[in-house]
Amino acid sequence: MAARTDLFQSPDYYLVDELLTEEHKMVRDTVRNYVKKEISPIIEDYAQRAEFPQQIVKQMGELGCFGPTIPHEYGGGGLDYISYGLMMQELERGDSGVRSTASVQGSLVMFPIYAYGSEEQKMKYLPKLASGEWLGCFGLTEPNHGSDPSSMLTTIKDAGDHVILNGAKMWISNAPFAQVAVVWAKDDNGDIRGLVVERGMEGFTTPTTHGKWSLRASATGELVFHDVKVPKDNIFPNINGLKGPLSCLTKARYGIAWGTLGAAMDCYDTALRYSQERIQFGKPIGAFQLQQKKLAEMITEITKAQLLVWRLGVLMTEGRATPQQVSMAKRNSCEIAANIARDARQMLGGMGITGEYSIMRHMMNIESVITYEGTHDVHLLITGMDVTGFNAFK
Structure with missing residues (x-):
């Protein structure tokens, strides 16, 4: 398929640009130019083939699209929420799947590690996620529990210095390529806890979801946990419940x-x-x-x-x-x-x-x-x- 020339011009009927700072406009224009150069020419072909363009992970990391509101000391951009919003606007203008990749990485993986994780967890995971060296995913939705996550069946059982994780999550963006997963599960008391599961842990698999007519250029999969041993150090210390x-x-x-x-x-x-x-x-x-x-x-x-x-x-x-x-x-x-x-x-x-x-x-x-x-x-x-x-x- 021939590469498409991106002729996009942004509508601004009420001169909303005048509400933005120079930094906001610079951030937006940087991402807009990236989308015109790297996303628009290739995305139709990837969507037709239902394939995820893996190269965009490093590219978006270098651009600062992962965790832009996270402080600099953890690899984030230290930007405000309008800058973050403008980034997402421009990425999804290119393709919703591209924006999904960034949303999951920043809001669903980096944010909970930053907000609820230990200092060790923050230093271990956030810089690698921010740079795009690692891709992350977020495990909440289950095959039988979507809009009602409080009924989740995934569990962690205490086993000394680690927990045993069992269950399954479904419709998980980034899952097939993710190095880390932020997973929510019920502990022995029935309380919902968050923990970081790493690829390579025995019993943890990420089967790809096939046959989608939507978000075809985005990688979607399941998270399956069969007696996965997760160190207690990987559990978020500072949050409990839904x-x-x-x-x-x-x-x-x-x-x-x-x-x-x-x-x-x-x-x-x-x-x-x-x-x-x-x-x-x-x-x-x-x-x-x-x-x-x-x-x-x-x-x-x-x-x-x-x-x-x-x-x-x-x-x-x-x-x-x-x-x-x-x-x-x-x-x-x-x-x-x-x-x-x-x-x-x-x-x-x-x-x-x-x-x-x-x-x-x-x-x-x-x-x-x-x-x-x-x-x-x-x-x-x-x-x-x-x-x-x-x-x-x-």
Whole structure:
């Protein structure tokens, strides 16, 4: 397949750029240029072959896309949450699978080690994860327990200086290539604990998940634990209960809120350019009312989402954002991205389903993103519970 030239121009209808610092714009433009140079020309081919471009791990590590909010002393970027969001926006503008790789590494693996790990754990794992020398994954979802992680069946049993880990995790991004896994399991008291499992530990395997129609350029697998001996030194000392994994998910959902906005921008930009060039009935299709309606609605939703995630980024940096606010933004960005991808695909007609354009790939990817890290409906109920005070989950 011929490499595609990336002509992307970022929409900014309300001059949101004026709310950004020079550093924010520099970070964004650096990642945008990386995506144009290294991701866009190859990603369609990798997605068609359902293959993970392993070279991007080192590249994103060098770029600082892994754990950008983690302090410098542990290999992170020491940046604020708007910088992090802009990185995720640009990566997902390239492909949701690429952004997933970075989200898992930074929010689901590095964040819990930084927040809940011992000093020894931080020094051992964080610099290697930040540089991309190591890839990590996050084990929470199980074959029978997705939206209800408190019912997990994976266990650790005390065995002296180590624990014995048994169970299985499913739908795990990065699993087939990961050197380390942050895993959540129930201890002898039934309390949920986090621990780091390393590749090579006997009884630990990571079978690849095949047959996906979505996130095809992302590596997905299972984590299977059969009497795995894990040193007690690998257990996070500073967290107990479901708060641990849920706090990680809040960080990842924040990145998704920005990321899916990037996918929406790419679909809009592609459809806008196509509408100005494609001639039917003697004029560009962008001159017809129904096509203008689609484009006008797309840019309106993108603009609203840009302001929503920017404000959320300010609150995150100030330490004032609530998980419920993050849920609203994650759900909104996923919804507008799904709708914009669908409308953009229609505007391109038959060309919209081909790999010559990015839209159908984004459209399929968003179907995963709208489900993982809390489904569309679960986030709706999180907001509902927050505004009414009633828990509809039980």
